[in-house]
Amino acid sequence: MKTLIDSTNALIDGLAAIRRQYGVPEHFPPDVLAAAEAAARRVPTKHVDRTDLRFVTLDPATSTDLDQAFTIERSGADLLLHYAIADIAWFVDDGDAVDQEAWRRGTTLYLPDGKAGLYPPALAEGAASLLPAGPRPAVIFTTRIDADGNVRLDGAERAIVRNTAKLAYETVGEMDLPPDFAELARRIEAAENRRGAARVDPPEQEVAPAEGGGFQLLFRPRLLAENQNAALSLASNVAIANALLAARTGLFRVMPEPDKKAVMRLRQSARALGLDWRDEATLAEFEKTLDPADSSHAAFMLAVRRASGGASYVPYREGMVPWHAPMAATYAHATAPLRRLADRYVISAALAIANGQAVPATATAAFETLPAVMGRADARDGQIERAVVSLAEALMLRGHEGQSFEAVVTDTDDHALRIQLCDLPVIARVRGQGSKPGDRIRVRLTAADPLQHTISFELMGGAS
Incomplete structure (x- = not known):
């Protein structure tokens, strides 16, 4: 580790x-x-x-x-x-x-x-x-x-x-x-x-x-x-x-290489973190611009590693x-x-x-x-x-239960949204439908349990 x-x-x-x-x-x-x-x-x-x-x-x-x-x-x-x-x-x-x-x-x-x-x-x-x-x-x-x-x-x-x-x-x-x-x-x-x-x-x-x-x-x-x-x-x-x-x-x-779906999720993570990933740039080209001393860039680097096949x-x-x-x-x-x-x-x-x-x-x-x-x-x-x-x-x-956070949807399935919080290096899932990758949403933290190493969010409003 x-x-x-x-x-x-x-x-x-x-x-x-x-x-x-x-x-x-x-x-x-x-x-x-x-x-x-x-x-x-x-x-x-x-x-x-x-x-x-x-x-x-x-x-x-x-x-x-x-x-x-x-x-x-x-x-x-x-x-x-x-x-x-x-x-x-x-x-x-x-x-x-x-x-x-x-x-x-x-x-x-x-x-x-x-x-x-x-x-x-x-x-x-x-x-x-x-x-x-x-x-x-x-x-x-x-x-x-x-x-x-x-x-x-x-x-x-x-x-x-x-x-x-x-x-x-x-x-x-x-x-x-x-x-x-x-x-x-x-x-x-x-x-x-x-x-x-x-x-x-x-x-x-x-x-x-x-x-x-x-x-x-x-x-x-x-x-x-x-x-x-x-x-x-x-x-x-x-x-x-x-x-x-x-x-x-x-x-x-x-x-x-990360497949097209993984790259799409990463583009949404970059958006959530406020990073400028040009449409014409490949993932490899964008990675060359990252500065690990910048916390937003560092969070994206972790997202890349998680997205790997x-x-x-x-x-x-x-x-x-x-x-x-x-x-x-x-x-x-x-x-x-x-x-x-x-x-x-x-x-x-x-x-x-x-x-x-x-x-x-x-x-x-x-x-x-x-x-x-x-x-x-x-x-x-x-x-x-x-x-x-x-x-x-x-x-x-922990201790922030009930607080709302801004997030970007990075992927969806039939029942849940995969999200990247905009202000923290946290990737999570939240139950909900009606949003698409790239949508900006707000979620509320409902539980944070270190012993079970789990966090839970609920969807607060519509996509923006």
Whole structure:
């Protein structure tokens, strides 16, 4: 859960209810913990020594499950990104207790009051995490980025690396980072723009006390270092996906463009928020104009994410080009193995391909079964995220029952209207008929229940 910060612990009771409702694991079984403790003592024996390279990590200050470390060097006009990825596969055997539990979980679940990890802390926050406490085993993927931002996987190896600095988004300075960090991010962004990519990275929402009592939802815009750091993962994942596709194997992350109905709803949301989306501009073009520091723009970015058809995983199929529309590229997940089960197998396959070896049979078999496992995990992630946002909205609106709000209709069905409040980042439904998308209406808040994470409105008058 990356879109809400609860620094005041205002959501604590509601979050406990959400954890119960969606079966968020509270702990690991004893046999899994014991197996993880034993695995954490394994000594790497298939890794070359790369501790002479100055790897650093860049994450939120409180992060302890560090998947990625990086360093950058020049190669003529090209940049070489050496991306060290936590080698969780070194510690986990196929079919052991830790592996079986990871297949049950699929992903790490993030909520504002804490996470439920994919792997036990002895691994995810200890022996496998790329912390600066000492050398760690990793898989280094080297991606070549040319002057135009085109990427190619140049090599991969298992290696021992040393994290020389645990950098934080909140405090990092330009001198802390490897040379050409900003240039690499610029090249990747330029290539995205040429491809017509339309990634949307909404700012985090924060629950904060409101003047006069109650609570409000505020936005914390993403920091420049966060956006630049995301370019490193994007470059590596695209390069790895292209290598897998060329080898006619792999597991890919795909996502369709929003359909016409979703785009129509988004246009009405933009109208509700007072945004100027020209009729001739596409959604991708309009997204380029958004400023996450502006609360109305930030609210629209959240609406875009909610309107998406959803991403999924697909294995390689002959004659099919897997496509991620927001990335405008073939794309794979390989850079967060401590948090996503699928990445472990993508890494295994990419490591083999880069070294001219056969893809392990375990990875090939996993590519066929992982889409269903990851689909269930993603669905639960999405349900929890929506529930948490609804909880925050209910908390913000509690005490305002009976108050009227202006809204714009974004969609309709036989019995209800989908609405976007004009002055708050709230999307809701209200029973009623006779309105059409784009109509401006007034609604009255009838209930706001944080424990049930629900809000209810009633229609007050006709459309305008």
